[in-house]
Amino acid sequence: MNTNYDVSVVIINYNSKKYIDNLFESLIKLKHSDFTFQIVVVDNASTDDSIEYLESRHFDEYIPVKIVKSDVNRGFAGGNNFGVKYSDSEYIVFLNNDTAVDEMWLENLYHFIRDRKDCVMANSKLLFFYDYIPFTFKTSDKIELERTVRINEHDQYADGKFIENCLCEKEKLVCFGHTKVQLPLLDKDKAHTFLFKTITWNNETDAIIANGKEYKADDNGVIKIELSQEDVNRLKVTLIQNAGSGFDDVYNGYDIGFCKPDGEEYSKTYELTNGCGASIIMRKKDFDACGGFDEQFFMYYEDTDLSFRMKAGGGKIMYCPDSIVRHIHTGSSTEWSPFFTYHVYRNKLLFLYKNFNKKLFFMYFIRQYIDGIRSKDIQKKRGCKDAYKIAFKKEKGITYQA
Numbered sequence: 517m518n519t520n521y522d523v524s525v526v527i528i529n530y531n532s533k534k535y536i537d538n539l540f541e542s543l544i545k546l547k548h549s550d551f552t553f554q555i556v557v558v559d560n561a562s563t564d565d566s567i568e569y570l571e572s573r574h575f576d577e578y579i580p581v582k583i584v585k586s587d588v589n590r591g592f593a594g595g596n597n598f599g600v601k602y603s604d605s606e607y608i609v610f611l612n613n614d615t616a617v618d619e620m621w622l623e624n625l626y627h628f629i630r631d632r633k634d635c636v637m638a639n640s641k642l643l644f645f646y647d648y649i650p651f652t653f654k655t656s657d658k659i660e661l662e663r664t665v666r667i668n669e670h671d672q673y674a675d676g677k678f679i680e681n682c683l684c685e686k687e688k689l690v691c692f693g694h695t696k697v698q699l700p701l702l703d704k705d706k707a708h709t710f711l712f713k714t715i716t717w718n719n720e721t722d723a724i725i726a727n728g729k730e731y732k733a734d735d736n737g738v739i740k741i742e743l744s745q746e747d748v749n750r751l752k753v754t755l756i757q758n759a760g761s762g763f764d765d766v767y768n769g770y771d772i773g774f775c776k777p778d779g780e781e782y783s784k785t786y787e788l789t790n791g792c793g794a795s796i797i798m799r800k801k802d803f804d805a806c807g808g809f810d811e812q813f814f815m816y817y818e819d820t821d822l823s824f825r826m827k828a829g830g831g832k833i834m835y836c837p838d839s840i841v842r843h844i845h846t847g848s849s850t851e852w853s854p855f856f857t858y859h860v861y862r863n864k865l866l867f868l869y870k871n872f873n874k875k876l877f878f879m880y881f882i883r884q885y886i887d888g889i890r891s892k893d894i895q896k897k898r899g900c901k902d903a904y905k906i907a908f909k910k911e912k913g914i915t916y917q918a
Contacts, residue, residue, distance in 0.1 A: 528558050790820045
């Protein structure tokens with residue numbers, strides 16, 4: 517294959533101006549000792565000025581950047597296929613735009629797959645974008661806190677993914693003696709001040725514990741915890757977002773290691789069931805041979821479906837722990853928003869239909885549709901019905917309707 521580059525990194529942009537600086541400032545620092553690469557940015561018909569902003573930053577003075585514009589939003593699946601058409605390389609990498617990469621990310625990922633002829637896809641180690649500080653609690657009963665916490669100059673809504681043994685209500689956290697709340701270091705390794713506002717609190721029995729100290733509320737019911745830069749570097753915890761992907765016994769996709777501290781377990785190479793489209797590499801000839809991403813998926817489960825088709829010839833999907841990416845996660849959509857729900861419910865069924873059998877499709881169609889009725893969720897029901905139309909009636913152009 518005669519190509520101008522060894523690797524093309526395909527990145528989808530859709531109204532994503534806020535991610536450009538973090539991503540491209542990391543890309544221009546990439547090490548590449550014995551190979552060449554290009555960045556292919558696919559703009560999915562953005563309505564903001566993200567592409568104009570990207571062009572104004574002149575990152576192409578440091579690394580090759582090709583911008584291709586689609587006149588419609590092709591989603592993750594179609595957008596990546598569109599980008600591959602403009603890629604001039606032997607290897608293809610798909611990278612999410614809500615990321616920042618380690619300087620050795622691409623070097624390690626490229627060498628990993630190049631040196632393993634039986635590997636058809638390799639998955640990076642994805643870490644959550646920020647490191648976290650853990651807080652525990654002391655109480656004889658319970659502590660109620662406002663869910664929004666002030667972190668330096670930022671108001672941060674405490675994310676339930678990073679909270680254990682707690683009742684997470686919309687506007688408050690109900691904490692107990694075994695609760696752990698982890699909050700992000702939004703200003704990286706700088707000193708941080710955390711301000712918690714109490715709702716129900718007993719200053720005689722209650723305390724928040726951090727840095728080996730017990731913190732009490734002031735007369736205004738505010739708990740102020742100040743951590744120096746030294747404290748931050750000593751206490752911070754790096755959390756896994758994805759160390760490869762899989763699905764459980766009811767075919768729900770999951771991220772290996774999700775929200776677990778990074779450590780020895782995730783520093784070893786192992787084989788995967790499927791890869792995560794946020795950062796994967798493959799040979800372009802293999803991608804083309806299996807037909808690329810199925811554009812009916814639009815987004816979600818499209819990487820799982822691609823993984824199964826690429827493995828069909830007997831190749832392996834592997835986890836590359838030395839290729840490290842920081843990932844904001846769900847930067848393009850909100851978890852369990854109507855958009856997210858529709859696509860997950862629809863595409864899980866499409867994945868089962870394509871890669872397993874009709875019996876499984878109908879088994880989970882019934883389960884999911886009943887769930888939609890019980891929860892009175894129109895997008896769950898609509899996702900199931902549209903999956904049937906696509907799979908059995910072969911209808912085209914079915915898209916999400918708000």
